[in-house]
Amino acid sequence: MALIVLGILLVIVGGFGAGYGIFGNFAEVAEGSFIAKMGDYASLTFILVGAAVLLFGLVMLIIGLKSKPKIGTLQLVESAIMIAVAVVLNEFLKIPSPLGGGVTVVSMLPIVIISHRYKAGWGLFTAFVFSLIELVFGLKNVGYAESVIMAAGIIFLDYVLAYTVIGLSGIFGQSRGAVAVGIAVTFTLRFICHWVAGAWIWDVWMPDEYMGMTMTNPWIYSALYNGWYMAAELVITEIVAMLIYKPLEKYFRGAPLK
Numbered sequence: 001m002a003l004i005v006l007g008i009l010l011v012i013v014g015g016f017g018a019g020y021g022i023f024g025n026f027a028e029v030a031e032g033s034f035i036a037k038m039g040d041y042a043s044l045t046f047i048l049v050g051a052a053v054l055l056f057g058l059v060m061l062i063i064g065l066k067s068k069p070k071i072g073t074l075q076l077v078e079s080a081i082m083i084a085v086a087v088v089l090n091e092f093l094k095i096p097s098p099l100g101g102g103v104t105v106v107s108m109l110p111i112v113i114i115s116h117r118y119k120a121g122w123g124l125f126t127a128f129v130f131s132l133i134e135l136v137f138g139l140k141n142v143g144y145a146e147s148v149i150m151a152a153g154i155i156f157l158d159y160v161l162a163y164t165v166i167g168l169s170g171i172f173g174q175s176r177g178a179v180a181v182g183i184a185v186t187f188t189l190r191f192i193c194h195w196v197a198g199a200w201i202w203d204v205w206m207p208d209e210y211m212g213m214t215m216t217n218p219w220i221y222s223a224l225y226n227g228w229y230m231a232a233e234l235v236i237t238e239i240v241a242m243l244i245y246k247p248l249e250k251y252f253r254g255a256p257l258k
Helices: 002-023 039-066 073-092 109-137 148-172 176-200 218-243 245-253
Strands: 094-096 102-104
Touching: 002 039, 002 109, 073 094, 073 109, 102 218, 109 148, 109 176, 109 218, 109 245, 148 176, 176 218, 176 245, 218 245
Parallel strands: none
Antiparallel strands: 094 102
């Protein structure tokens, strides 16, 4: 199973990396960013590295599949559907705000549901795959990084870690209270990731005034910027999850035996 998981991840990362090299608009990356410093070789570098990672991932995936892992087809299909729903909700049903950022409509709930149905281990994997897809949509943001370290910080804190932690929700169990606690804890962890990234990386874009207050501390600015929409998402997701808990409870308990 480990080879399959790693193979799938490498295929996704490699495919998106090569795709960005082919279709990415490198003319719009921020001046001074590490991508801009690569000049005319940026596109070719993404294509070659992405293709190499993709091929390596395919080899690992083929080897892993031949070992006959114990992952049900239903489990894979459900997870793929939930990831697709989460992507649509997160990218295409976002409510923008003049304060910056935006609130999505329960975009993390599909990941939470999978985590509670198949437990946190599989939930983390599902959330990680989702984070890689979101990273592709947010590659333009990575282009603002002025160094490889900053780029890694954006990738890890604003995308990979921030979304993967949602998969931990299922560790609390399948009761109504467990779902409520899981959402509260994992959303708080996601906020912390965005908060640290905002103060550490995005502080150079801190405005002089935000929410009617003078901004001098990037940690306060990041807390306000990321705090308001994460709080809104947490409340909305908690309300919806509690309203639909009855059918969710049957869904959780109907998980195939592993």
